[in-house]
Amino acid sequence: MTQGLITRARICAGGRSTPARRVEDTMSLSRKDMLGIRDLSREEIVLILDTAESFKEISDRTIKKVPTLRGKTVITLFFEASTRTRTSFEIAAKRLSADTINISASASSVVKGETLIDTARNLESMHPDIIVIRHSAAGAAHILAGLLEQSIINAGDGAHEHPTQALLDMLTIREKKGKIEGLRVAIVGDIAHSRVARSNIYGLTKMGAQVVVCGPAMMIPRDIERMGVTVRRTMNDAIRDADVVMMLRMQLERQQENLFPSLREYAQQFSLNRDNIKRAKDDVIVMHPGPINRGVEITPEIADGPHSVILEQVTNGVAVRMALLYLLSGGSK
Amino acid sequence: MEKKKVVMDAEGIERSLTRMAHEILERNKGTDNLIIIGIRKGGVSLGERLCEKISAIEGTEVMSGSLDITLHRDDVLTTGKRPPIGKTYIPFPLDHKKVVLVDDVLFTGRTIRAAMDALMDFGRPERIQLAVLIDRGHRELPIRADFIGGTLPSSLWENISVNMTDDRSMDEVVIEEG
Numbered sequence: 001m002t003q004g005l006i007t008r009a010r011i012c013a014g015g016r017s018t019p020a021r022r023v024e025d026t027m028s029l030s031r032k033d034m035l036g037i038r039d040l041s042r043e044e045i046v047l048i049l050d051t052a053e054s055f056k057e058i059s060d061r062t063i064k065k066v067p068t069l070r071g072k073t074v075i076t077l078f079f080e081a082s083t084r085t086r087t088s089f090e091i092a093a094k095r096l097s098a099d100t101i102n103i104s105a106s107a108s109s110v111v112k113g114e115t116l117i118d119t120a121r122n123l124e125s126m127h128p129d130i131i132v133i134r135h136s137a138a139g140a141a142h143i144l145a146g147l148l149e150q151s152i153i154n155a156g157d158g159a160h161e162h163p164t165q166a167l168l169d170m171l172t173i174r175e176k177k178g179k180i181e182g183l184r185v186a187i188v189g190d191i192a193h194s195r196v197a198r199s200n201i202y203g204l205t206k207m208g209a210q211v212v213v214c215g216p217a218m219m220i221p222r223d224i225e226r227m228g229v230t231v232r233r234t235m236n237d238a239i240r241d242a243d244v245v246m247m248l249r250m251q252l253e254r255q256q257e258n259l260f261p262s263l264r265e266y267a268q269q270f271s272l273n274r275d276n277i278k279r280a281k282d283d284v285i286v287m288h289p290g291p292i293n294r295g296v297e298i299t300p301e302i303a304d305g306p307h308s309v310i311l312e313q314v315t316n317g318v319a320v321r322m323a324l325l326y327l328l329s330g331g332s333k
Numbered sequence: 334m335e336k337k338k339v340v341m342d343a344e345g346i347e348r349s350l351t352r353m354a355h356e357i358l359e360r361n362k363g364t365d366n367l368i369i370i371g372i373r374k375g376g377v378s379l380g381e382r383l384c385e386k387i388s389a390i391e392g393t394e395v396m397s398g399s400l401d402i403t404l405h406r407d408d409v410l411t412t413g414k415r416p417p418i419g420k421t422y423i424p425f426p427l428d429h430k431k432v433v434l435v436d437d438v439l440f441t442g443r444t445i446r447a448a449m450d451a452l453m454d455f456g457r458p459e460r461i462q463l464a465v466l467i468d469r470g471h472r473e474l475p476i477r478a479d480f481i482g483g484t485l486p487s488s489l490w491e492n493i494s495v496n497m498t499d500d501r502s503m504d505e506v507v508i509e510e511g
Contacts, residue, residue, distance in 0.1 A: 028414040047417075054401065054418040062426070063454040066404040096404075326418070330410030 029327040033145040033152040036161035037202040045203060049171050051323035052316070058095055059318060069098035069329055073128040077119070078155070079105040079135045084290055084314060085155050085164070089132050092321035101128075116140060117147065124148050130325060133157075151328040159193045164324065165289050166199035168317040170207065172309055173244055175316070176285050181208030186238045186280075187229075188270060189248025189297055190219040190259075196289045197248060201227050214238030215248075215270060218259040235269065235276050242280040246287045247272050247297045263296055273299045277307065285309045340485060340493075341506035346466065349482035350379070353464055354386035356480050361431050364388075366459065368430045369397040372448050373419040375437030378497045379466055383435060398423040400434075405447035427456035433480075437495035439465040442476035467506055469493050 029044055037045070058064060074093040078086050086102060093100045103123075114122075116135065123131065130151045133141050138158035145152040156162040174180055185204055191197045191213050204211050205228040213224060214232045224231060232238035239245050250266060260266050272286065286298070286307045294300045303310060341349070361367055364387060371380025377399045384397040401419035403409060409416060434448055449461060464480035469487040485508070487493060492511045497504050 030414075051418050054420050057421050058404075061454055062456065065454070067450070068404040068409055072410075323418075326404075327415050329415070 032328070033141070033154075034163055034324055034328060035141050035145055035152065035154045037163045037166050037199045037206075038161065040163075040203075040206070042206050045167070045170065045207060048167055048320065048323050048327065049174060051327060052167070052171050052319040053175075055322040055326070056316070056319040058322070059315070064095050065097060066095065067097045068326060069093070069096040072096075072098040072130070072329060073126075074098045074100045074130045074132065074325065075123055075128045076100065076102045076132040076155070077123070077134070078103070079116075079133075079140075080156065082134060082155070084317065085134065088314070088317040089153075089155065089164075089321050092318050093130075093325055095318070096322055096325055098129075098325065116143065120144050120148060124150065129330075130328060153324060153328070156195055158195065159198070160195055161199045161202075162195040162289075163199050164317065164321055165196050166203040167324075168313055168320040169196075169200055169246065169287060169289070170203050171316045171320055172287065172313050173209075173285070175312075176309060177243060180204065183209045183243040184212065184241055184281075185209045185244040185246060186212045186214060186232075186242040187246045187248065188214045188235065188238055188272070190251055191215050191224065191248070192219045192221045193251060194248050197246075200246065201229055205229070209244075212238050212242070216260045216266065235272075236279055239272070239276060239280045239284075242284055244285050244287060245272060245277070245280055246289075247292075249289065249291060250293055250296045252293065252296075267296050271295070271297055271299060272302050274301055274305075277302060287313055290314070337507055337509040339505050340508050341467075341483060343502055343504040346482070346495075346504045346506065347501070349466065350382050351386060353480045353482060354383055354390060357383070357433055357462075357464065358387060358390060360462070360479070361433075364391050364393045364395050366430050367395055368425075368427065368432050368458075369395060370423065370432055370434055370452070371397070371399050372434060372436045372444060373399055373401040373421075375495055376435040379437055379464075379495070380433075380435035383433070383464065396425060398425075400448055400451055402444060402447040402451050405451045407443060407447070421451075423455050427452060427458045430456070430458050432458045432461045433464050434461060435464045437466050438493050439463070439468045439476075439478050439481075440471055442472045442474035445476050446474050466495055467493060 029047060058066060076086055076089050090100050128150055132153045132155050133144055134155040135157050138160035140157045141152050141154035154161060154163055170180060177183055187197050201211055211229040212232050213229050220231055284307055286302055288310045292298055292303055369380045369384045371377035380397055384395050388395050399422045401421045403416045403418050445463060462479040465478045466482035468478055468481050468484045490511045491508055493508050495506050
């Protein structure tokens with residue numbers, strides 16, 4: 001269809017105008033897989049966020065479904081525990097009318113000793129279109145991407161990357177603050193073992209934010225500054241004047257590795273509470289990828305308080321995953 | 334070598350829209366339950382103009398919205414690039430409403446098929462009518478417009494664009510060889 005070249009979207013009664021920063025007519029995502037934020041350009045990130053923003057409205061409809069991915073099959077292959085991410089991918093795929101099959105390690109042939117590659121080859125023979133994988137080994141999604149024709153989406157690989165989490169975080173930040181560039185973002189917790197931190201650092205620095213990281217010394221990688229971030233030793237320094245504070249889940253299983261003395265001591269030094277949050281900007285937003293350990297990295301009053309956008313992150317997760325499933329589907333790769 | 338010809342100027346568009354606004358009111362016997370929905374992107378500003386005219390004629394405020402049909406297109410996954418997704422803005426249920434869909438150019442009819450499918454997810458409208466500024470023929474589906482600004486027989490290789498400007502003085506419909 002022909003379309004007006006200079007038309008402008010505006011609604012006459014009770015309407016609102018669409019933002020002018022969209023890159024919609026100039027960009028497309030021409031890649032087979034979504035393995036990490038590190039590979040993405042700033043323009044690709046903006047395209048995904050813009051697309052997700054449009055997809056959000058579908059989840060508010062009475063009939064929360066569009067026919068776009070009819071006849072496509074999405075397999076979620078989870079070798080690690082997950083509620084949020086797996087459910088979010090499944091809902092996203094279903095709202096686009098794709099068929100979804102969920103496989104978790106405990107209920108699959110993995111317990112019978114099948115290797116990742118054999119599992120993947122067998123799934124491929126059933127002709128799915130997209131495979132979403134979470135695995136405890138860094139690079140697992142890359143291995144599948146190199147091996148299979150299908151589009152692979154990394155839903156978390158070891159301590160490496162968790163791209164969809166970073167994208168939904170960036171969508172939430174952009175929605176709340178109107179921009180990402182120039183914002184001061186503090187990421188607090190176990191930076192060394194966090195794929196969420198890594199993906200967010202790649203994404204946020206690409207988008208022009210100033211990222212500060214903070215956590216126990218044993219949990220800060222030595223060369224982290226090379227990623228373009230600043231290290232702060234104390235919570236107070238880290239969150240001073242922050243626009244965004246992103247708390248990471250304390251991975252309780254790390255305590256056995258003696259990376260920090262005790263949970264109580266960790267909470268005393270690195271939890272976000274009503275006292276130290278005062279050092280951040282008045283309109284600071286508090287984020288957490290979930291699941292939260294109440295009273296460890298974040299006090300309940302902050303997690304449930306007015307600055308918290310934790311549940312909005314979850315809502316945005318569905319929109320971001322719909323956008324990715326759409327952008328990676330069909331056509332030329 | 335591109336030949337470009339203006340087939341409707343700003344005044345012509347304005348007069349057509351005024352006539353269409355009156356026709357819409359006549360057919361629907363006023364503005365009760367009337368909703369104007371522009372199809373992104375070309376139909377949105379036209380829908381907005383029609384909405385203003387209708388509201389001015391009747392002295393009532395008519396609700397309007399915009400609809401992005403990309404996700405309902407029948408070629409959405411078969412074209413090379415994934416088409417961009419625009420925002421749909423229909424913050425009200427369409428049950429029992431008389432919906433006037435607005436688009437700039439009616440061509441194959443596939444956009445309108447997609448739009449009708451999309452609308453059904455917002456409720457069960459009492460009826461859906463179609464208003465277009467230009468009907469250029471070449472239908473591939475059994476679809477026709479209820480309100481037409483102008484009919485413009487065209488060749489398949491010609492390109493018709495409706496250009497709407499903010500101050501309205503440079504509005505035009507142009508036909509050019511592709």
